[in-house]
Amino acid sequence: MxxxxxxxxxxxxxxxxxxxxxxxxxxxxxxxxxxxxxxxxxxxxxxxxxxxxxxAILDSDAKIPYVQKMGEHYYNFWKDQKHQRGLWRRTTLAEYRKDSPQWEVLIDLDALNKAEGENWVWHGADCLKPDYTRCLISLSRGGADADVTREFDSGKKEWIKDGFFRPEAKGGLGWIDQDRVYVYTDFGPGSLTSSGYPRQVKEWRRGTPMSEAKLVYEGLESDLYIAAGHDDTPGFERDYVSRALAFYNNELYLRQGEGLVKIEAPNSANKSIHREWLLLELREPWEVGGKQWQPGSLLATKLDSFLAGKRDFDALFEPSETTSLDGFSATRHHLLLNVMDDVKNRLFVLTPGADGWAREPLKGAPSVGRLSATAVDPDHSDAYFLTVSDFITPTRLMLGAVGEAPQQLKALPSFFDATGLQVxxxxxxxxxxxxxxxxxxxxxxxxxxxxxxxxxxxxxxxxxxxxxxxxxxxxxxxxxxxxxxxxxxxxxxxxxxxxxxxxxxxxxxxxxxxxxxxxxxxxxxxxxxxxxxxxxxxxxxxxxxxxxxxxxxxxxxxxxxxxxxxxxxxxxxxxxxxxxxxxxxxxxxxxxxxxxxxxxxxxxxxxxxxxxxxxxxxxxxxxxxxxxxxxxxxxxxxxxxxxxxxxxxxxxxxxxxxxxxxxxxxxxxxxxxxxxxxxxxxxxxxxx
The missing domain is CATH 3.40.50.1820 (Alpha/Beta hydrolase fold, catalytic domain)
Known part of the structure; x- marks a missing residue:
């Protein structure tokens, strides 16, 4: 209103x-x-x-069922003619390689809507490592940004009675461990920013009311969004608080005990941490460590060294007049770098070593089309999914590993006759x-x-x-x-x-x-x-x-x-x-x-x-x-x-x-x- x-x-x-x-x-x-x-x-x-x-195109069974690996299973959310609101399901890699995999259905959203008299739209699932049995499921009424979060047991395929539940609001719920979550949501008057997003994040313990959750951080009403998360990478477990003041204006904090340690990098930089590495994608010029870095650069340094005050960076990417960084994805031992040159993608593999980061083209990657490479399981492997697409060639999904040429897993059929067309x-x-x-x-x-x-x-x-x-x-x-x-x-x-x-x-x-x-x-x-x-x-x-x-x-x-x-x-x-x-x-x-x-x-x-x-x-x-x-x-x-x-x-x-x-x-x-x-x-x- x-x-x-x-x-x-x-x-x-x-x-x-x-x-x-x-x-x-x-x-x-x-x-x-x-x-x-x-x-x-x-x-x-x-x-x-x-x-x-x-x-018929939207309902087609021939669409690519994109998956996310969690544990030994590959999870997919799927909509077709019989399942207009969709199915959350999973399969194994061996099955997924088949033309017609056998899927294990976990949640039938159409059936849920019928049973509950609702109009739920799927917003996602967050499952707890290492067994991925406890899952936080986000559902939206009618597709709005505001949603609810409910706890689900993927082993028993049932909602957990008296489990974690976040009422409808803009915000989220994320695992710390089996008995604790971070919750950032509408807690009542004064708890939202002027944009209508959470300005408070709390630690909430199982078995207690959300109203008793412990405040971790509170931003200003003028901020954009406050959130927190837990990194459960084995050997590199950490907790973070993120404060978005506006788009492309954010602060990142490490949570240490009851305190927060700020990552002292420019607010305009996109900040991410993978294992021992701090990665900064610059959006403004930055003079640090005796060097001047230009906007659009991607820098890397050891996080512990950075926190100790050192400011020695390796440049993983620096832009030119025609090139820009389109993204990156970390595997277990490498970084997959996606570069655009006049809006055309090129993929590279970066590997850290004693003498810095080595760089080489991603083996077997196509030279044309829209390319996107995403790590399959960054905790344990160097496998990646490669998506290849252009305007008139049906999209292909490939599976590869660094050092090996990728192999096609799935492909769309031709939904229209592109004969005689050119891009x-x-x-x-x-x-x-x-x-x-x-x-x-x-x-x-x-x-x-x-x-x-x-x-x-x-x-x-x-x-x-x-x-x-x-x-x-x-x-x-x-x-x-x-x-x-x-x-x-x-x-x-x-x-x-x-x-x-x-x-x-x-x-x-x-x-x-x-x-x-x-x-x-x-x-x-x-x-x-x-x-x-x-x-x-x-x-x-x-x-x-x-x-x-x-x-x-x-x-x-x-x-x-x-x-x-x-x-x-x-x-x-x-x-x-x-x-x-x-x-x-x-x-x-x-x-x-x-x-x-x-x-x-x-x-x-x-x-x-x-x-x-x-x-x-x-x-x-x-x-x-x-x-x-x-x-x-x-x-x-x-x-x-x-x-x-x-x-x-x-x-x-x-x-x-x-x-x-x-x-x-x-x-x-x-x-x-x-x-x-x-x-x-x-x-x-x-x-x-």
């Missing part, structure tokens, strides 16, 4: 009432808008066929001269006539990188119909490391939108498409991107899909988790910051009489991260002004927009059908 406003401010926002998430008047308005969208988009047989095909990378020039990459998926012999329906997708925020991946839904919903699909790697993302993200923060936010406009213009200049056939799509921060592209560059696009968006940047920090994003966008309550924020607040910049692209807004009533009021109010304002707009709000789904495959298929079909209706060439354009 919205915060009570002064009368003057409320008068400036006639649609404030739509912020009442479950208010009956607001929900009746939603119901009317949904019916209008269903009639406009989903009434025909063509839509039903698309929705059916998309659901190409291009570079546009932004307003300030910056080189902006983008990927294009289109027919190899695409005639450059400016008439191809083209879907341009972007995000541009929070250092999130958009990389090539196989999307069966985009393939069926767009590419197989002859559309061109484009991903823009604009500033604000992480494609070139921290500098790419920081270039579009706060007062520089418009650079992300200038980049996106440059990609759109390049597509038009290259005659891939034209304004009449160019559509855009984005969600969350990408929804803010879409809102701004429509209001700032209305002449570039014909249609836009704006999903679970931020749009009212005057009030975003007062709605749900919005206050946690002020490091990204700025504080609209400060007049000097609102002076620049207002330029990228679509809700305040949309005008009557302007010819805007046709728009479809989608969101979820159960989204407790980005308030549905953003989309509701923007829709109401644009509708009042007479623009061509449609709106669809799914009741469940949280920030993901859908709680099961049926809902996801419907939401996807609405987006693709809406865009195709407006972007496909008309008969007279295709006539000889």
């Amino acid at each position: 919205s915060q009570q406003l002064p009368a003057a401010e409320a008068a400036d926002d006639p649609y404030l009432w739509l912020e009442g998430v479950t208010d009956s008047q607001a929900l009746e308005w939603v119901k009317q808008r949904n019916a209008e969208s269903e009639q406009a988009i989903a009434a025909g047989a063509e839509f039903k066929a698309l929705e059916r095909d998309l659901k 190409s990378q291009h570079f546009a020039t932004s307003k300030d001269g910056t080189r902006v990459p983008y990927f294009q998926v289109a027919s190899k012999d695409l005639p450059l006539n400016g008439r191809h329906p083209t879907l341009l997708y972007g995000y541009g925020g929070f250092e999130v990188s958009l990389t090539p991946s196989y999307s069966a839904s985009a393939g069926r919903g767009w590419l197989s119909r002859g559309g061109v699909y484009v991903i823009a790697n604009i500033r604000g993302g992480g494609e070139y490391g921290p500098r790419w993200h920081q270039a579009a923060l706060k007062q520089n936010r418009l650079r992300a939108y200038e980049d996106f406009a440059a990609v759109a213009q390049d597509l038009i200049d290259r005659k891939v498409t034209g304004k009449a056939h160019l559509g855009i799509q984005g969600g969350s921060n990408g929804g803010l991107l879409v809102g701004n592209m429509v209001t700032l560059y209305p002449d570039l696009f014909e249609a836009a899909v704006c999903q679970v968006p931020l749009l009212d940047m005057k009030r975003y920090n007062k709605l749900l988790a919005g206050a946690s994003w002020m490091a990204e966008y700025g504080d609209p309550d400060k007049s000097e910051e609102w002076d620049f924020i207002r330029h990228f607040s679509p809700y305040h910049n949309v005008e009557p009489g302007q010819d805007y692209p046709a728009m479809l807004f989608t969101t979820s009533t159960r989204d407790d991260r980005v308030h549905p009021g953003h989309a509701r109010k923007m829709m109401a304002r644009m509708m009042e002004q007479g623009h061509e707009v449609l709106y669809y709000e799914n009741i469940e789904g949280g920030h993901g927009g859908a709680a099961d495959n049926s809902q996801a298929a419907h939401m996807q079909a609405l987006a693709y059908a809406f865009l195709w209706q407006r972007l496909a060439p008309k008969t007279e354009e295709t006539a000889p």
Whole structure:
């Protein structure tokens, strides 16, 4: 629900009432808008066929069942046609290698919902080493971020009576040992940050009420998130407290007895500890130990030496103009390093030795596609899972060990016919001269006539990188119909490391939108498409991107899909988790910051009489991260002004927009059908 406003401010926002998430008047308005969208988009047989095909893809038994190794078993959460909410299950490696493994079902979420009269959505499992019998299961009502945690016995396949239970809230529960957990949650008044996340973490002992849990650390109300965890690596057992002041602004503490020892590294650095090693991923320049390290570098040192005051680091990675760190994963004896070079992955193995860290390419890793390597069991082995994907090649899952070539375990089938398609990378020039990459998926012999329906997708925020991946839904919903699909790697993302993200923060936010406009213009200049056939799509921060592209560059696009968006940047920090994003966008309550924020607040910049692209807004009533009021109010304002707009709000789904495959298929079909209706060439354009 919205915060009570002064009368003057409320008068400036006639649609404030739509912020009442479950208010009956607001929900009746939603119901009317949904019916209008269903009639406009989903009434025909063509839509039903698309929705059916998309659901069949989501329900397919041929999907890759990704697994997590815990003990001797490999665990998987699985959804299909018969199990819409899903199964938590496990198998052995020998079985997993088979085309049709035998699975042992531990929790049937559909059956649980039926028995309890609930609408639980799976949020994850945390099982206690070494036997992994005691598990903390997180479940969300309708897919919201807020969830409950319940204790489960995986051996007996039953919920533990009087076991650990955390009531519904944003937060978590994590093992220390069989009789103790860390709990960070809503403990009552004063226990949450202004963003709605935990500001206290406590140690809770079995058999006692949560209200008697012992306080370990309390942050400030202005902080983002407080949490704690236990590292049970044999021989390196440690306890940590993490204090996130904001995104990319955090402190890490080692818990020693009743006290805390701070890791004295920059707050902006990502900090992690593996066995004896402290790893720091820098986001700002750092002068230490007589050396100057640049942002984007990954440094390593012995933790004990660091705590003793030494500041000698090995550089495991240093960026260049075209390279950035895409991630790393520690095995028992090595570090798997994932590097992006112009948004293309390269994998390396780093091995510590007496003379520093040796580096070599990961043996047998493919040279093309989106690559991701993750350790299977970092406590005991150097095995890793390797995922290989691109836009038109079905994803493959491989199993390897350092020093040996990986072998394929699983592969997706071809969910759409990619014959004749090719992936190409291009570079546009932004307003300030910056080189902006983008990927294009289109027919190899695409005639450059400016008439191809083209879907341009972007995000541009929070250092999130958009990389090539196989999307069966985009393939069926767009590419197989002859559309061109484009991903823009604009500033604000992480494609070139921290500098790419920081270039579009706060007062520089418009650079992300200038980049996106440059990609759109390049597509038009290259005659891939034209304004009449160019559509855009984005969600969350990408929804803010879409809102701004429509209001700032209305002449570039014909249609836009704006999903679970931020749009009212005057009030975003007062709605749900919005206050946690002020490091990204700025504080609209400060007049000097609102002076620049207002330029990228679509809700305040949309005008009557302007010819805007046709728009479809989608969101979820159960989204407790980005308030549905953003989309509701923007829709109401644009509708009042007479623009061509449609709106669809799914009741469940949280920030993901859908709680099961049926809902996801419907939401996807609405987006693709809406865009195709407006972007496909008309008969007279295709006539000889």
